[in-house]
Amino acid sequence: MQPATPPIESRGREFWRGVQAILPIFLGVFPFGMIYGVLARQAGLSAAASQAMSSIVFAGSSQFIAAQLVSQAVPGLVIVLTIAVVNLRHALYSASVAGFVQHLHMGWKLALSYLLTDEAYAVVITHYNRAGSSGNQHWFYLGAGLGLWTCWQVSTALGIFLGAVIPASWSLDFALPLTFIALVVPALKDRAGTAAALVGGVAAVLAFSLPYKLGIIAAALAGITAGLLVEGKQ
Amino acid sequence: MNIWLVMLFGGLLTFLTRLSFIWLFARMAVPRLLRRSLRFVPPAVLSVIIFQELLFKDGRLAINLDNTRLIAGVIAILVAWRTRSALLTIGVGMAALLIIQALFS
Numbered sequence: 001m002q003p004a005t006p007p008i009e010s011r012g013r014e015f016w017r018g019v020q021a022i023l024p025i026f027l028g029v030f031p032f033g034m035i036y037g038v039l040a041r042q043a044g045l046s047a048a049a050s051q052a053m054s055s056i057v058f059a060g061s062s063q064f065i066a067a068q069l070v071s072q073a074v075p076g077l078v079i080v081l082t083i084a085v086v087n088l089r090h091a092l093y094s095a096s097v098a099g100f101v102q103h104l105h106m107g108w109k110l111a112l113s114y115l116l117t118d119e120a121y122a123v124v125i126t127h128y129n130r131a132g133s134s135g136n137q138h139w140f141y142l143g144a145g146l147g148l149w150t151c152w153q154v155s156t157a158l159g160i161f162l163g164a165v166i167p168a169s170w171s172l173d174f175a176l177p178l179t180f181i182a183l184v185v186p187a188l189k190d191r192a193g194t195a196a197a198l199v200g201g202v203a204a205v206l207a208f209s210l211p212y213k214l215g216i217i218a219a220a221l222a223g224i225t226a227g228l229l230v231e232g233k234q
Numbered sequence: 235m236n237i238w239l240v241m242l243f244g245g246l247l248t249f250l251t252r253l254s255f256i257w258l259f260a261r262m263a264v265p266r267l268l269r270r271s272l273r274f275v276p277p278a279v280l281s282v283i284i285f286q287e288l289l290f291k292d293g294r295l296a297i298n299l300d301n302t303r304l305i306a307g308v309i310a311i312l313v314a315w316r317t318r319s320a321l322l323t324i325g326v327g328m329a330a331l332l333i334i335q336a337l338f339s
Contacts, residue, residue, distance in 0.1 A: 024320050049237055056245035066244060076240045083244035089279060090252045095268060096275045098259035113253035118283075125276055174303060174331050175324055177287035178310050180280045182323035185314035193277050200278035201285035205295065208286060216282055223278030224271050231270070 008135040018143025021123045022151075024182075028175035029060075029119060029148065030155045036063055037159020043071035047160050054156040058149065059117065062086040089217050093121040100133040101141075108138060115145025122183045192234065196227030302338065306331035 009017070033054070040050035045067060053063050062083045069079045093116050101112055124141045131137055188194045200223020207215030207222075288307040289297060299305065310327030317323070 024324065027324060045237065049241070052238075053241050053245075056241045057248055058245070059248050062244070062248065066240070070237060070240075076236070079240050080243045080247065083240075084247035084251070087248040087251055090248065091254050092275050092279060094252050095255035095259075096272045098255040099272075101256055102259050109256050110253065113256050114249055116252040116256075118279075122276060122280060129273075171303075171328075171331055171335065174306070175328060177284050177303075177307060178324045178327040179320070180284050180287075181307065181310050181314050181327070182320035184277055184280045184284065185311055185323075186318040188277060193274065196274040197277035197281035201281045204282040204285040205289055208290060208295070215286075216279070219282045220275070220279045223281065224274040227274030227278065228267075228271060 011136045011139045014136040014139035015143035018123070018127070018140035018145075019147040021127065021140070022120065022144040022147040025119045025123065025148065025179050026151045028177075028179040029151050032060055032176055033152050033155025034159035034162075036060065036067070037156045037161075039064065039159075040067040040156075041160055043067040045070060050160050051153070051156055054152055055149075057083060058114070058152065059083075059087050059090070060152075085214065089118075089220065090116060092217075092220065093118075093125075096125055097121065097128065097141075100128045101138060103133070104138055112138065112141055112145065115142070115149060117145070117148055119179070120145045120148050122180070126183070126187070192227045192231035195230040196223040199223045199226035300338075302331060302334045305334055 036054070037050060040053065040063070041047065045053070050067075053066065057063055057066070065086060066079050066083055069082060094113065097112075097116065101109060104112070120141070123144045127140050127144075128137060131140075184197060188197060200219050203219035203222035204215060207218045209215070210218060284307070288304045289295060289301075291301050291303070297304065306327055309330045310323050313319075313326045314323040
């Protein structure tokens with residue numbers, strides 16, 4: 001992970017490159033945020049609470065599940081635990097980016113932690129792996145994170161106030177897995193990485209019915225283990 | 235529990251999860267195994283979500299030609315593999331899904 005003497009980009013330039021890198025992902029996130037807004041209102045949350053959840057929790061799939069549980073009058077403590085478990089996978093992202101943000105002040109660490117979503121992580125780790133962290137790469141992270149945050153807040157608001165204006169037959173939510181495909185497939189360059197992806201995917205199928213989305217964590221760990229084993233053999 | 239308290243605690247736990255290793259790394263050396271594992275996190279996690287989105291329909295495993303998302307997803311994977319372009323992958327994948335849905339609905 002030592003790039004050959006990377007030119008140090010300015011803060012502003014890194015920030016805007018981060019914004020630009022996250023832009024294609026809006027295509028997948030924006031409909032997702034709108035659908036969340038619509039569903040949260042249907043689940044009985046007030047407009048203010050629906051919007052606040054997008055900024056306080058700021059984690060798509062857990063917000064969907066939380067809204068659903070609220071409508072089923074599930075006890076608050078269970079909902080809190082469910083949100084926490086669904087979002088446990090973010091600890092993996094935290095471990096993954098930690099080495100790159102170690103040198104930053106606590107304020108930066110707190111802000112970047114808050115912005116550490118699935119989508120921002122995917123874009124940011126790609127940049128760190130390519131460009132290292134010796135320059136202003138944390139501004140790239142901030143740009144990507146704030147870009148996604150803005151997209152999520154605006155799309156939630158639209159979902160809340162406009163209702164389901166986009167017909168379900170447009171299937172815009174499909175842009176989300178497509179975005180992940182666009183990120184993963186070109187990055188599969190060696191056998192160990194490919195093994196991690198394939199074993200993770202197959203394990204995801206086997207573990208799909210585990211409660212509280214625990215299957216995501218279990219399958220990811222299986223994929224990572226497979227990658228390590230294949231790498232160890234080479 | 236009040237919905238606002240649910241959000242507050244749920245949000246706090248989510249934030250602490252995201253902060254966890256970012257905060258800990260400054261205080262301890264990175265274990266070797268963990269450091270080796272990190273590069274496998276993106277392909278493993280993202281692939282998990284891709285597989286679950288493509289292979290399941292209404293919460294059930296659907297590996298068949300009626301699963302239009304699976305067919306469109308496979309086409310998108312081929313496009314991503316050949317072109318390495320994010321825009322082409324998403325564009326062709328979306329178009330494939332809409333065309334297949336229109337043809338077979």
